[in-house]
Amino acid sequence: MSAVTSPPPGHTGHAVVIGGGISGLAAAHRLQAGGARVTVLEASGRLGGKLCAGEIEGVAVDLGAESMLARRPEAVELARAVGLGERLQPPATASASLWTRGTLRPMPKGHVMGVPGDPAPLAASGVISDEGLARIARDAELPPTPVGDDVALGEFIAARLGREVVDRLVEPLLGGVYAGDVYRTSMRAAVPTLFELARANRPLAEGVRELTERAAQRQGGAGPVFMGIDGGIGRLPLAVADAVRAGGGEIRTGAPVRELRRTADGWTVVTDDEVLRADAVVVAAPAPAAARLLAADSPAASAELATVDYASMALITMAFRRDDVASLADGSGFLVPPVDGHTIKAATFSSRKWGWLRDAAPDLFVLRTSIGRFEDEEHLKRDDADLVGMSLADLGAATGLDAQPVATRVSRWDGGLPQYPVGHLDRVARIRAEVAKLPGLRVCGAVYDGVGIPACIGSARTAADELLTATLAAGAVGGERE
Structure with a gap:
């Protein structure tokens, strides 16, 4: 769990944030807290990205993401900072099932993203066949499976425990997070705790059992694993936007950025309606849009972003x-x-x-x-x-x-x-290395450090803090409009 930190204080200058999803709004909030003047430009007609407040039959509901990981602090901290602390609520029940082999079966306890540590609840659930259970037991007898710098999660788990574990446990759990193919998903990026077990050549069941036991010991004082917000998670980006506006920031929807270019004294950001000059820019847009905007000044980063599925x-x-x-x-x-x-x-x-x-x-x-x-x-x-x-x-x-x-x-x-295929983290490192060559530019969002809400906010914090330290301390341009 990362420590609670505050942005570097006392900075000036103008920052433009491209993208009004939770990543962009969190970056704007952080930049503003550090003293920057902020303008957020969102291409669509609404804020929030995949966090979407809506209603059905007159009742508020989430039409996008509906919960956030609470064991990682960034999302909960941001919610409290924008006045939603009293609305935070854990799930009333978290007892999910699996619809498999013709019936609803209880989700076995004692697993890490579907990888079992205790065979007893798994056997009792009926999710895995007798042949599959026998295959799991062979893991401790198998020679090590090399993982190198990264490995596909599904391929590795299948090699150690058999395909049934992947197909009936890991795949449905990861599918809810990435909607991806677990046989191509990077284990290092998606489940780093399992990757470390794999690199240590430890029997998976043994390692997972230790992880789940430690988690159970921490459970009493650690609070709920997930958290929601009364009225829906979709309230979070709207509350962050309100806080940014209250602090003097400007937020515009229906304002797609047509061009981003580096100048001698900062950056020029071009929309259909205006040209803005800024000391710093955060690109918090999805990979295709980010690739287009970076093509002129960072072709290498643009090319890497264009490969994201x-x-x-x-x-x-x-x-x-x-x-x-x-x-x-x-x-x-x-x-x-x-x-x-x-x-x-x-x-x-x-x-x-x-x-x-x-x-x-x-x-x-x-x-x-x-x-x-x-x-x-x-x-x-x-x-x-x-x-x-x-x-x-x-x-x-x-x-x-x-x-x-x-x-x-x-x-x-x-x-x-x-999607986070094998090698994704190396791709992200290459993108960031290229972007860092351009003073006053950073990227953040679900493409880089995780698709969950806390990961997106953490990505935004890092981008904002780096700009506050390296660029906005000078406060050179002040955000003039042409």
């Missing part, structure tokens, strides 16, 4: 009359291994998971499903009604639900999740 997905939010879903299975929802051939990859029983949502709409029951994985996005070409119908069909098969929703919302996230 993205996965698309859709979230289908449905509201039912609570009486119509009284027989719905217990728990916060379930994950779906793709090997089982179903359409949805997860279902979240939101009204059961979040106490604030249950209390806000006692007569309704809100749940949502997700569809779409990297290079498996054919279903996303269908219209909204089809996605709702396919979700209802899978929900019926998994839980017996036969009710019809009173309202539905389909949120499509095209190119929403960057």
Whole structure:
């Protein structure tokens, strides 16, 4: 867990942040706290990126990310800093299941991202066959599997524990984070604790068991693993934006940046409506946009960014009359291994998971499903009604639900999740090394240090602090407009 830090104080100058998602807004908030004057430019018509506040049947819901890791401090700290501390809430229940082998089965305890440490709950769950359990037991007898500087998570786990563990445990868990192919996902980037076990040539089950035991010992004083916000996580970027505006910052939506160029005394940022000059720029845009903006002044970084792949997905939010879903299975929802051939990859029983949502709409029951994985996005070409119908069909098969929703919302996230293949961290290091050659420029966001909310905010903090230390101390230009 990183320490709580404050930005370097007492700096002046103008910083332009390109991108109004949580990364860009967090960077703006940090820069402003360090004394910079800030302008945020967001290409779309709204702020927040993949954090999206919405409603269904008049009830506030998240139409994007719905929770944040609380064991890493950045997101919780930012929420408190912008006045949302009293709205932070842990899940009311976190007992998820797996829909696999024809039924809902309890998610086995004692694992790290699906890699088991204790065979007993795994065997009791029925998720893994007897042959698969026997294959797991062979891990301690196998010779070391080389990992080098990085290795594909799925390939390594399959070599040590067998493909069943990957297909029925690791894949559905990682699919919810990256919507990617776990057989190509970097273990070093996605699950660094497992990568360190692999480099030490330790039996995986033994190492995972130690990790989970240490985590259990810390549980009492460490608080919840995940946290939500009363009214939805989508409130966070809006509150950060309000704080930036209250501090004198400017935030513009519908303001795509057409050109970014280095000048003798700073940077010029060109939109359709204006030309801004700045001492420093943070590019907090997705990789394709960042690649375009950096092409002139940092072609090497631009070329690296152009190689980043993205996965698309859709979230289908449905509201039912609570009486119509009284027989719905217990728990916060379930994950779906793709090997089982179903359409949805997860279902979240939101009204059961979040106490604030249950209390806000006692007569309704809100749940949502997700569809779409990297290079498996054919279903996303269908219209909204089809996605709702396919979700209802899978929900019926998994839980017996036969009710019809009173309202539905389909949120499509095209190119929403960057992929972290083997070698991703080396690619990020090369990008940052090239960007650092240009004074007054930094990058941040989900492309670089993790797709979770705390990771994005941590990335933004680093970018802002580096600029406050290296560039904005001079405060040369002051952000004139042409």
